[in-house]
Amino acid sequence: MSKVGKRFALFVERHRTLYKGFLLLENMIKKPVLRCQSCGQCVLSYNAFTCCMRCPKQMRNGPCGGTRPDGSCEVYPDRPCIWQLIYTRSVKLGREKKLLKYHVPVDRRLERTSAILNSMAGRTEGISMSNELEPGEDRSTGRI
């Protein structure tokens, strides 16, 4: 699957119009449904399908210190803290363990590109790591 996926991704990427169409379709679903911020390296599956890049500080590893007592964002009091949402949804869905992953810094080159194709092409391997280093895992090289 992964080999086929990779070949498919590279094929689509070679054809500009096809790529644009693919990206348009991807965004048509991801933007309204998941409020995708187009970082191009999706961590939705770790965050109870709630995009952490909606955070004004783009916190990828957990909340900043400013969540208000009612669970709203320090920057936009009329919006919930995204990490509050991620936490409650993860608990509801039984996905708390996923929150322990460490997410490496965003590769800014992938912003506004197709996260699906990036993943298929193997560009997002190692963007999320277990909390404790596993044998052979090295954070210094854990980038895309």
Add this chain to the structure above:
Amino acid sequence: MEEDAKDASDSNLERLLRQGSFVVSAELGPPAGVDRAVILKKCQYFRGVVDAVNVTDNQSAVVRMSSLMVSAILVQEGLEPIMQLTCRDRNRLALQSEVLSAAAAGIKNVLCLTGDHQSAGNQPDAKGVFDLDSTQLVNMVDEMNKGFFMNGEPVNPPPHMFVGATTNPFAEPFQMRIWNLAKKINAGARFIQTQPVFDLPLFEKWMAAVRDQGLDQQAFILAGAMPVKSAKALIYMRDHVPGMRIAGEYIRRMESAADPQKEGLAICAEIVRQLRDVTGVKGIHIMPVKWESITPQLVEECGLRPAVAGIQ
């Protein structure tokens, strides 16, 4: 923590913590002007009184002298600075460069923060960078200590920073914050400074959760304390500083006090004495915002002595 002793930094703060001393740090806000004398004056309040001095990095998103430069001045003055480093104003290139420069200036402690959002400051039209988040920043400094830049290329010679991070025990989502703390410690944080405590029962509950996870054995936890001058200041913090929790009792006491400054000092001293007795707390971090001059009196009142008189 013993197994890390071999990679110990040259930080005096780290040495004291490893010896088991109860440490005291205090916060110094750099001036919003070019007068070096202001810094030297503030140094007087801390010399021989605290073990290390946090130098804030454009705190509350208000422009001030840089944390790096003021920390370097503190080194010249014979104090031990903890340079605060935030992700708001710098991308990863600038952050790494800042760590190199800090090491060359003799700075041995770095506190990694995300930083207040620019909208909280007096120039809300600025662009916030947030290239990294605080956990990633901790990891960045830790990797530099090990000899690697973020791209994996060698740092030669590498810095030896004592890496710190912050946590807020008083804000939702509580459980998530414990996990986030664990992440920061795993990423390389060796000391942790908390938000100022104005709600002791909640802090004790948080600390119990921290002990449950064994996190107090993996990093040194310094509890925050803040002396305030007036009830107004407390109420302002409660209503306008996100993530602060202030027990009503303290506000009432400040309101009914004949001498609010004295009462503010008494409350802070009382909180510090109680914090000292909480298992797992290895030190106190004093945040005398715009009231640095009170530090010597506060330290004396709490019976806290610096582990070394006059830090070399």
